[in-house]
Amino acid sequence: MTKPFTLLSELENEDGEPSHLKKSKIISLLKKKFDFENSHLRPPNIKDKGILAKCFGYFAPEQAKELGIYPYFRAIEAIDGCHVVIDGKSAISVSTNNYLGLAQDPRVVEAARDALEKFGIGCTGSRFLNGTFDLHKTLEREISSFLNREDTIVMSTGFQANQGTIACLLGRKDVAFSDRENHASIYEGCGVAPGKTVRYQHNDMDHLEYYLKKYSDVEGKIIITDSIFSMSGDIANLPAIVKLAKDYGANVMVDEAHGLGVMGENGKGVASYYNLEDEIDIYMGTFSKSLGSIGGVFFAKGQNTRVIHPKNSGGFFFSPPPPPPHFRGTSGVGGLVYVPGRGVKWGGEKPFLKRGFFDMGFQVNNNSIPIVPIKIGEEALTLYMNRLLFDDGVFAGVAVSPVVPPLNAMIRTSYTSSHDQKDLDKVLGSFRKLGTKLGIIPK
Numbered sequence: 427m428t429k430p431f432t433l434l435s436e437l438e439n440e441d442g443e444p445s446h447l448k449k450s451k452i453i454s455l456l457k458k459k460f461d462f463e464n465s466h467l468r469p470p471n472i473k474d475k476g477i478l479a480k481c482f483g484y485f486a487p488e489q490a491k492e493l494g495i496y497p498y499f500r501a502i503e504a505i506d507g508c509h510v511v512i513d514g515k516s517a518i519s520v521s522t523n524n525y526l527g528l529a530q531d532p533r534v535v536e537a538a539r540d541a542l543e544k545f546g547i548g549c550t551g552s553r554f555l556n557g558t559f560d561l562h563k564t565l566e567r568e569i570s571s572f573l574n575r576e577d578t579i580v581m582s583t584g585f586q587a588n589q590g591t592i593a594c595l596l597g598r599k600d601v602a603f604s605d606r607e608n609h610a611s612i613y614e615g616c617g618v619a620p621g622k623t624v625r626y627q628h629n630d631m632d633h634l635e636y637y638l639k640k641y642s643d644v645e646g647k648i649i650i651t652d653s654i655f656s657m658s659g660d661i662a663n664l665p666a667i668v669k670l671a672k673d674y675g676a677n678v679m680v681d682e683a684h685g686l687g688v689m690g691e692n693g694k695g696v697a698s699y700y701n702l703e704d705e706i707d708i709y710m711g712t713f714s715k716s717l718g719s720i721g722g723v724f725f726a727k728g729q730n731t732r733v734i735h736p737k738n739s740g741g742f743f744f745s746p747p748p749p750p751p752h753f754r755g756t757s758g759v760g761g762l763v764y765v766p767g768r769g770v771k772w773g774g775e776k777p778f779l780k781r782g783f784f785d786m787g788f789q790v791n792n793n794s795i796p797i798v799p800i801k802i803g804e805e806a807l808t809l810y811m812n813r814l815l816f817d818d819g820v821f822a823g824v825a826v827s828p829v830v831p832p833l834n835a836m837i838r839t840s841y842t843s844s845h846d847q848k849d850l851d852k853v854l855g856s857f858r859k860l861g862t863k864l865g866i867i868p869k
């Protein structure tokens with residue numbers, strides 16, 4: 427029989443029972459084996475020269491792999507709802523954004539198969555030259571009507587939608603006010619744009635107002651925020667943002683990547699939840715979460731989608747859209763029409779889950795959305811806990827620095843309509859067992 431994975435023999439007594447070591451002691455034992463903070467800062471070996479030398483200066487992944495705690499790029503071999511097989515082992519996945527379970531929905535698969543047979547596997551060109559199919563136009567019309575927008579553009583990914591839109595919007599004299607926890611694609615868009623970006627503290631409306639005051643003389647101002655922050659699972663304070671935007675003459679752009687399908691009337695997003703749809707100037711959404719597919723969408727009030735131009739939105743103009751099956755799968759029968767009936771209604775259905783984590787002593791966010799980050803703190807401890815969870819049958823994601831600030835590592839769990847009570851009880855049970863074993867929560 428394969429010996430169970432153990433990095434710290436000190437944690438097991440002869441009977442395999444958990445030890446009673448304190449968390450600080452466990453961290454110091456782990457740090458002797460895996461020095462996350464320093465391992466990726468070591469200078470490259472002196473004999474590695476030239477532009478590629480930097481490839482050899484980053485040790486953390488190799489070290490983590492050797493120790494068996496590397497959590498990324500794990501290949502899923504089979505999937506059935508929230509159940510996956512990895513390395514031949516079955517586990518419940520709490521590492522997915524398939525909130526409504528649409529990615530494997532038989533109706534979606536059927537629609538996608540239809541398009542595959544009709545159009546083949548790709549568009550073979552960028553949308554503006556020869557890669558626009560009627561599928562794209564249909565999807566754009568559907569989204570415009572679903573979200574009550576006049577104009578919508580569908581792109582290859584949400585990343586490109588954010589990056590390409592912001593890069594075009596933010597001219598030389600303009601200023602963007604961006605929440606510090608915004609998605610990387612917003613950072614990228616701001617980075618490429620000629621205008622200035624200031625980053626306000628996460629969800630801190632006083633800090634946002636401080637910057638709006640500071641730049642009140644600037645004519646072109648836009649506040650950019652995720653509606654639901656992908657790591658913390660926090661919800662943006664849209665009512666306050668909209669009010670500040672009005673007070674200071676700014677526009678508002680909202681990234682509804684995690685809001686679409688989850689919050690608001692029929693899953694229309696956080697702006698809809700707050701009844702603020704008409705106050706938002708630019709919306710961005712993605713098909714890669716609730717809609718279970720791939721593709722990004724940018725929708726705007728009036729004719730604002732005209733802002734997109736080839737100079738700064740190369741990802742849209744010079745790259746093909748996702749293949750026809752994905753568009754068909756996302757469209758009509760496969761995607762949006764299901765949202766009204768399929769909303770995960772997270773707050774109403776599974777509140778015991780957050781309560782369960784909270785009662786165990788984990789810090790969890792106090793809202794009603796499907797992202798539940800479990801903050802652990804120290805990186806090595808987080809990676810170790812994640813490995814033990816997998817061995818116990820729970821597949822979760824991990825966020826470490828630089829995705830989150832150093833020593834703020836977390837196990838990011840997320841839930842879908844496919845998780846039933848038994849799955850969730852199992853997840854809570856594993857977190858309880860391993861959290862106490864590693865001294866993260868009290869016994």
Ligand SMILES: Cc1ncc(COP(=O)(O)O)c(C=O)c1O
Binds near residue numbers: 586609
């Ligand atoms: C908040 C947020 N915005 C944008 C994106 C990018 O979307 P896509 O996955 O379609 O590239 C993501 C994806 O992780 C996200 O979480």
